[in-house]
Amino acid sequence: MSLDQIAAAFDRRDYNLAARLLKEFLKESPQNPWGHIYKARLYEVSEHFENATAIYQQLLKSVTHPKIVSHARQGLQRIEARLQVKRQQAIAAAKSDPQNTEPGLLILEAIAPEIRAQAAKALAQIMNLDVYTARLHLPNRGWKIYRLGAIGEMNLYTEQLRTANIPAFCVTEVDLQQVSVFEVQYFEDYAPQAIVVCQNQQGQLGSLSFDWSEVSQRVEGQLPILENVTDVILGREVKRRSKAETLDYLQVYDLHLPKRRCILRMCDWRYQFDQGIEFGAMGDATIELDQAMNRQHWNSLKNFLNEQLLKQPLWADFSSFGETAIEFPMLLERLPAHVQEYDHALWSSAFHLYSSLAFNRDAHR
Template sequence: MIEEVIEAFKNKDYQTAARLLRQLAQDEPNNPWVQIYIAHLHEVKQQLKEAETIYRKLLIDSTNPKIISQARQGLKRLETIEKEERKQALNQANADPNNQQFGVLLLEPIDPQNKSNAAKTLAKIMQIDPYTARLQLPTRGWRIYRTGPVGELQFYASSLQSGSIPCFWVKLVDIQNINIFNVKYFSESNSIKTTIICQNPHGEVGSLTFNWSEVTQSVEGRLPLFEQVVDVDARHKLQRKTKTLDYINFCDLHLPARKSILRINDLQYQFQQGIRLSSKTENTQNGAIKIPILSQATNRINWNKLRNFINLQLPQIPIWSDFTSFAETAIDYKEMLSRLPAHIDLLRREETPWDSAFQLYSGLAFLKNTY
């Protein structure tokens, strides 16, 4: 009967081939030639995963050189089909002018127990070896995986998500369009609303009043301050090095309804202006906040008091605080970061990708949890 199957395939009579193979599968379920043609029938029907499963099983179980050769040829055909489908899908995605905007694709953390299977999936989709794929999968925090036209990123994201690899992508312009207000100080506040003195995206200083309920989440991070130092190497020669002098604490408050981020940092916040802070902030019966006189304290203590004040008003909002591990890989994407204004003015001697990395991290959190 197997000769009749071969003849049906030659004549492209797949209906007859399917009928014969159903009978053969019952009569000779362990016959490798029957399995070869069942896999080939799956190919014809574009059931590529089913065909691949059979071919790979035959490679493991069979010792017949002809069967092994047929299975390898089948897998090669499947690879060619997948490459062509991938090429066509990418061409179609990039054909839309709206999909030419620049974007970034990020991998989300994956359960370490699932990493091995996920690495095989990632390797297949991105056509890389499984070992490299495993190294690229994060187990904590986001990792930038690819940049480029959003049509291409959308295609890869869809493929990865179908393979149970969590990821997301955004257009860089959507982050650029978020309004950033650099906070000088809180001028007034009660349990319902507060007023800040801030600098708007156009560099103008003014006041902004908002309800605490408008804040849906916050982002925290530390940005390094660098300095050039002269050091002596092992040969007693002078050499210039870049050294981290200090770290500046940042806190972004997200107001998605206003498409705005309020940015606070401990270097430029004017602690001697506006409301006075204490380690504990008490609410009076009418809802107004009673704030004792500020004691003389270090900048770090002042910052902790400010964070305590904010946390008391926003006790249950999510806090994104994994910036450092994100930035350690993000700063390698200098060309992409150069496209993103940081809205951070620390009077640096030279620009650093760390500032734009924080803007990117906060913007990603803003967009991912807003839309």
């Protein structure tokens, strides 16, 4: 059985004959690299791209013959071109469905160091990037907004990323906006049910009772207190440089009640520690609400909540998420903040986005 006969069958696109001839050829010459080139070609035409890629890559590692190397490289290029066309066709099909045109977000989750190199190669292939750029896009910790676009396209990318073992999820902007937020003023009771006095999004006060088992997860974050400062640089001429400097942080803590589609939000500068349940050792009924004492009360409140909800997940990586989220100001301006008496709208919207993403994350998996 000769290679010329196999080549002739390929030229005629008689792949069934080529497969039979190749099977006999590889029995006689199992180590012949040309036989493996044709084997990879058969995988190509049948669209078994992973098998074809594996053979081509193995040949590049083990063979130095210039023609073999050239054929293997050309094979990999053909496969990448075919896959890219398929991805574009799938994206176009997803976008054509009116139900898939709502604005959405694609979120990348942290990648473990041991699989980072492999994940970068996969991301590069899916997003048509070079590997170095793809590696820079992968978050080291927490979440990262990677792309905005039609939810159909974001869903497609999410499926491809998960198939490549890159953790990701997507959500529509509408879903983010449909979660109600109640700002907790204080806890009135905690057993047998928790009762909170809270304020709704219209500023109306009321009480809400819930079982601790209704809380699915917790979200914690710090919002920076920023002040613009001016540096004066003296030299041949005086230069002034204005920049924002972080003076301190405000604390925010959310409880998620998914069955009620609502978030209970507590803010350390808004919580009324002189009302309801006392938290921490306060000595007497008088509560000094200076900054240091307020932080002690806040820590006591957090400890209490953590004891009640020890088994519920806690999302507390807002700092890394927020630093990248504020690079999307137009997105944040479209989303509500639901944080009162805080002057930096982008940061408050970024925290609400982080909490709302956590709220919707598992619903879209």
